[in-house]
Amino acid sequence: MPRLMLHLHSLLVQEQRRLVLWAPVGLALGAVLYFGLLRTEPSLLEGVVLPCGMAVLASIAAWHMRYSLWGRLLWGGCITVGLGFAAAWGGTHRHTPMPDLPRFATEISGIVQAISLLPPVDGTDAPFERRVDLAQAVFHNALNEGMPPLRRVLSVYLQPNDSVPLQVGDQLRVKALLQPPPFPALPGARDRQFEAWFANQAGSGRALGHVQLVTMGQTGHGHKLQLWFENLRERINTRIHTILPGSKGGVAATVLVGASETVEKQVREDFAASGLAHLLAVAGLHLGIVMGLVMAASRLLLAATEYTALRWSCKALAALCAWSVGLVYVLLTGAHLPAQRSLFMAAVAVLGIAAGRRVVSMRGLAMAACVLVLCMPQVVMGVAFQMSMAAVMALVAGYEVLQPKLTRWRASTTGFGHWLAWHGAVLALTSVLAGCATLPVAMAHFGVIQPFFVVANMVAVPLMAVWIMPLGLLAVGFMPLHMDAPFLWLMGAGIRPVIWLAHIVAHWPAARVAVPHMPGWGLLAVMLGLNWICLWRQHWRWVGCAGLVLGMASPWLLVQPDVVISPDGGLVGVRDSGKVYVIGQSRAQRPIMQAWGQYFAQPVEVFPPEGETPGGALTCGAEDTPDTCVALLRGQDVVVRRQDTSDGRELLPADICAGADVVISTAPLRASCPNVPIRLDRFSAWENGAEAVFVHQSKNVVRTDRAWRGQRPWVLKPGGHGMPVLPLAPSE
Template sequence: MTPLARISGRLERLAGRLLLFAPVCLGGGVGGYFALPAEPGWTGWAAILLAAALAALLGLRLARGRHAGLGFLALGLALVLAGFLVAGLRTETMRAPVLGFRYYGPVEGRVIRIDRSASDAVRLTLDRMRLERVAPGALPERVRVSLHGAQGYLDPVPGNRVAMTAFLSAPEGPVEPGGFDFRRMAWFDRIGAVGYTRAPALLMEPGERGFGGIAVNRLRQRIAVAVRGAIPGEAGAFAAAITTGDRAQMSAEALTALRGSNLAHLLAISGLHMGLLTGFVFTALRYALALVPGLADRVAIRKIAAVVALQAGAFYLALSGGNVATERAFIMVSVMFGAVLIDRRALTLRAVAIAALAILLVQPEALTEPGFQMSFAATTALVAAFGALRDWRGWQPPRWLQGPVGLFVSSSVAGLATAPFAAAHFNQVSHYGLLANLLAVPVMGSLVMPLAVLAALLAPLGLSGLALGLMRYPIEWILWVAHRVSGLDGALGHVPAPGPWVLPLIAVGGLMAVLFAGRARALGLVPLLFGFALWAEVERPLALVAGSGGLVGVRGPEGRALSKPSGDGFAATVWLENDGDPVAQEVAAARRGFTGARGDRRARIGPHLLAHLTGQGAAARALAACGEADLVIASVTVEAAPEGCRIYDAARLAETGALALILQDGMLHVVSVAATSGARPWTGVAR
């Protein structure tokens, strides 16, 4: 047997799993597109399209020949290239104007979304914009504004047209090179400007009546208000969050407790909620129909129950706002109940693959979001684990123990599968998350969600308060568990942000272990362990500079020391979290690392001296510092810097964005956000 035939034979064993590998290959192409330093251009896109078509044709031809395994490989390559095309097409279709300057003045628009900012301020997303002195063709399609100060003149409702005087600017880039790029997220949300107001926002016109997204958002708000009215306190805010997706009234303390106990997923309307709701509707209706004498003999009550449960899931999807996790969950239950309708096995990896393909084809940018990654990691691991247990021929727990064992297994598997992604995105690990989930998830499934369905059924009769009143107590139990578990000593650990290759390697290793057959699954350990090894050896930059020039952070013996105790607070928070050291900014500013008076700071980076100048007279002091410092950072524009002075002032930082300083072979290297983000449509370079 020739080597080519041997390779083809090995690959042919996987040919029957092409559907399972399809979203992996498509996702690889999507990820490759977002990692590009620049857009391919028309010539590049034509070449990718041609290569994808040729690979698909070659794959189809080989699949019918003696080297069918190589056909599987060619089809996989075609899907990777298709991922590039899908992501590029999506980027172009989401193109919308971005505000090109800092704006202060009247802002008028229609409210389409209400949430809260990181500082806990009410935040409005507006469309149908009107800005003074901005031409219609340059108007952002959507604007997001945080409401600060006294705001007693407006009770925002989706659909209302509001006006205010606000500061606006284009969405900002990462606070450090390689960090989260809000500009990309804003691009796909068509948000062309963000800002804030300290003046009262005013109602211009009430929302128009009708159907569509605004009507659904208005219904969500009415339901959320009714739920909070029937259930007082934090439990009511929790109930509103899990029924409508409205977290606006959740306190920062409760959110912190839920995150610290690894119960924050209970707030996200995702697979758990969708599965519990549709599963309860399906089971309850099936049993109810079975009670009708002779009905089960005449009609397929199982299929009737599946159709009604699917409709309940569709309504829940619309009500929740339709985030990626909810969409994935709805596609999953759609496939599951579709299988019931055609008398097939409901829960398989194929259902997960179809859900992933559907989302990647419609919203390829979801691949980069933690919700997508954690949701599919948990679902894939659970389906694979329970599939293996279904075929298990060893010891079986007694019937009375099957429920607790199943809960323990599902919580453990889901927790292990999502832990690397949660740690990478949120820089924390909940050490007692399994305990909290074992205490809270059964209550969520057996009491909270059934009572929520009952409340919805009683609402037309005006009796929903009865079910909501009972719903209060299990929710209070969940919140009590969150507070107690998160308050335990050592409940929360912190980890540094991983490098760019860590999560892809971990994901590939996990997928190989699930999708490969036989002993080949063990090969997944190679990228998995390599990814964790890279994470363990990650080195954070020796120094970081905010894009405004107003803050510098230098790594020292006590952790990162900051040049100021206040100002550029968001950058400071992100830097410290990414270091795995989330202390308060004033604590980091008190650490050893900087010398000198406020506004005239000095720090050593190896043999090099860095000067950080802010405040009144900073330009003159920056020029004077050129004679002693190897690198000068100024928060103002410095005119006519001496030749040979290595200076980053406000004007230069506006072009480069935030900086990371790295010491290599005794040389101080500067890495900028502009260099790492590349020339992409959302960076403002390739528009």
């Protein structure tokens, strides 16, 4: 043991300049500890005072032990983890509670914050559907009359034939049926309530009538600059779809104004299956292309004049000009998280150029990650932060190792053929590094593996860089002069082969391999292993491969539930013979079945009222029990009753209850089967959310969504109820 500790100490001494790169990892671990491991909400003392106090004491101890490497590691970890935990608590409690939305059709008034155009679901040539985000919404009904305006945003889908012209800042009134953010489809699945909490969303709804425009151009809400950008985005989006209808317009609007919701569903699926989904998310690639083009043009113009070339720092000025244009581009595309991260890293690069320091480095990435985690700690749980950080970290670490070899190879070759081969090799290497780093993250969040991403990216990325984005920028620049149509047509000509390529690659055999759900500890092992490989430089970095292998194998090490119940209790899924057979009905049947299929990586199909599975484990519609299904799983009898007209008042036969180990009903069970050990029905789903049953020969286990997520601020009460939005009491 002493020899091992001495060896580790010598390795850490060699890597001591890289220790600071682990600061964002500690901050992220503190946030993960708060968001992922706790089941009850800590108080102010537990969430802020104690972690900050620990960070202060750790800072004092680290100062006194500044000459001890082990002391600096220990106390540095305590500081970063404590600050990450406190930042997560503060970021959570900055948001207002979820409001209790009306369960009946009600009149709503509010101020338009954003307008989105959505393509038809069936892929026809029908007009686009509009979705408006309403701020300061007020409900006009007897219960909520006199209520204060909501401090969260409501998303309302307008009727397709509603042609009332709207723009950001207008105040409107519409009758709509609202619903809160949905519960997870099963315990451990995607949590849309968590996402809505930090996105300042209150819920969504669908308009039941046409919009009534109350007032136009309300500039008192929000900042005028924000309203101006939102209106500009809407006008550019409309102009793009006028010139480029269909899928080409959706892709063009995505890369120019961030309107990714306008992309057709089939095109989106093809891009995802071929590994080109990053082209539909404005991030580092798009910002890098925009800033690179602007910097090249600016530096050329500055160098063309003798006075500026001899007296000014053309490179620094060009970089500053490129960053300014990049800032406008980020605001124009909606300022999403990946774009914000890329913009901050670009700012660090510009400072490096101005100071004569190294531009692209792991320290710049670490600084950007620290700022993002401290300002928006919830990003550590999101796919955008994880994929962008993993890709950039892998690229920086990979080129740190391979750059000397690539430089020698380029210097030793001449001619156009060698130049083309060198650029092709660099492009393939970039795709391999970024794709392999983000592959486990895609497995965890999307449940898929795209093995042909290198082939698609080697063609699509150059087209995006040298054809699509330059012509798109020219189109936006000439749009005020009404001379944008030729550039948009040429841009569409470049988008067409990319869409075709995505469609061809997506339909190759095994282009999209489904994998089961990856547990949280598996994703954590992957990210820690990837950090270990990328942040160290010595040979011990390859120990991190163990974390990668363990995390990527975790979906097959996890025990999957045998029976799942939807959050509303209307659907029951039984796993048998490599499929998930769905029994019952629900208003949210399609998204729940999609979530189940992604979770289990198995086909999902609706089971008929009468019949049996090929293996005979599930049988429905017997003569004596027409509304009942019986599943024999691992020697245990699971009885599932469909919802019927009796609303559960008709009791199940005593012979079925006598031999059952688990009874599940899509209607209330009431007094049926009182002696069965596990009884689950619509009432239990209403109280506990989605439920999962693990069938074992010795003991059956039930896991509920409410027990999985605990009592946290973003978890709605049973039935999806939030904080009542009652009016203030009258003053005496």
